Amino acid sequence: MMYYYFISAMFIPFNVIMLPLVKEVSAFYMDNILGITFLYIVFGLPQSIFLYSGFVKGIPTALEEAAIMDGAKPYQVFFKVIFPLMKPMHATVAILSFMWTWNDFLMPLVLLSDPHQQTLQLAQYVFQGQFSTQYNLAFASYVLVLLPVLLMYVFFQKYIIAGVTSGSVK
Secondary structure, eight states: OHHHHHHGGGGSOHHHHHHHHHHHHHHTTOOSHHHHHHHHHHHHHHHHHHHHHHHHHTSOHHHHHHHHHTTOOHHHHIIIIIHHHTHHHHHHHHHHHHHHHHHOOHHHHHHOOOGGGOOHHHHHGGGBOSSOBOHHHHHHHHHHHHHHHHHHHHHTHHHHHHHHHTTTOO
């Protein structure tokens, strides 16, 4: 039942809860970088739980039984057998979470009120005015903001592919 409770949060778009969230965030004085980091963790949990549970269901129970027969306790079975097998899924969840938080524009726009705490995506917004756009500065900033995501993908490409295709063929 808890699984379905957490997964049901994936069906609620951010636009629906945006206005009540702004009110609650300002009431709890969470309209800063620390508060938005906490919200990214909370909003990322449903997708992470969904991915992890699907991966764990695909791990053969014979591995757990063999570890128990060898004398491993339940925590040892998890941390020494199951957890290392989940390395592709750890990388997939980390990369998806990083890309989602890095590229997000709407949540910081709505929640961060201090101009000194702007994210890079909000800082790019100032290059476009009502009557003019500074294309040279805008495109230079787009490249700089794209660079960390591109580097992360290049270095973790094998884990992304392994995590995505891990449950595709039985």
